[in-house]
Amino acid sequence: MQKISGFAAIIGTPNAGKSTLLNSILGQNISIVTSKPQTTRNKIFGIYTKDNIQIVFVDTPGILDPKYRLQEFMKKEIDSSFAESDIIILVIDAFKYDSGILKSTYEKYRTEFSAHKLFCVLNKIDLLKKEEVLEMIKEVSDQFKFDEIIPVSATKKFNIDDLISTIARYLPESEFYFEPDAVTSQPEKFFVAEIIRQNVLKQFKDEIPFSVYIDVEEFKEREAGKDYIRASIIVERDSQKAIVIGTSGSKIKSLGESSRREIENFLGRKTYLELFVKVRKDWKNDEDFLKKNFNKQGAPVI
């Protein structure tokens, strides 16, 4: 059978459910998800392969107007995802649907949108009534030009199969880009850093999650015994360092334990995880730091 293969970029406002959608399509949690906006910082490749079809999904950070250097780097991740993609999937939080926001997104990316096949995925429809969804589809199709408008629920896995088969109809005949059993092209190190960051996001409130960069400084696979991972949690200020460490190290201890369990699950191997906290003043605005570190843990490779 002739193979069908291509790239689909998943973009949308922060918290729309882009990463949840990717995980739901893959049936595996590879992109971290939290209830907070700006969870995803880097492009994440998720590879779906079934029979003669391979779709390489590219999860991206939420669209926003950059206010600091880190957000500019995040924006570049979105912009660079278009070039390599056959299809753009714009994910909308249907529960918080706002035609004004959709209009400004549409205007912002008008050139890129018109050069690609464009899908609108109305996500979170588990929170809406059927009539509301139908009305929204009509409104979106009246106002905007999409090749497809597909309502889904990423968490309830509603309409996901339909979405996949519709995407496949728009992809060219092509050899696969990756081995059929590959799920991502990013190295394990990237996911180790992301798992630690997700635990920071879960454990701490307010400013800490946005102020943290995870640097996996050493990752040694050991034939006999546990893998060794040393990672630094880099914060922006001394006061944040004290918060992350907690009284007598209580916070960093529980952070280490929960992260280690998830890393072991992910790697399928026993792991020895050592965490440190370091301060790098205002790293989110530090061009040199970001240039050196932003994609250090592993940008997607083809």
Ligand SMILES: Nc1nc2c(ncn2[C@@H]2O[C@H](COP(=O)(O)OP(=O)(O)OP(=O)(O)O)[C@@H](O)[C@H]2O)c(=O)[nH]1
């Ligand atoms: N009810 C409901 N909640 C959802 C659905 N999809 C995602 N969510 C929730 O929406 C929140 C954000 O999900 P993410 O997948 O992290 O969103 P994102 O678009 O990747 O966010 P950023 O990476 O910050 O841009 C989480 O609390 C999810 O559980 C859905 O289909 N239904």
Ligand SMILES: [Mg+2]
């Ligand atoms: Mg995300």
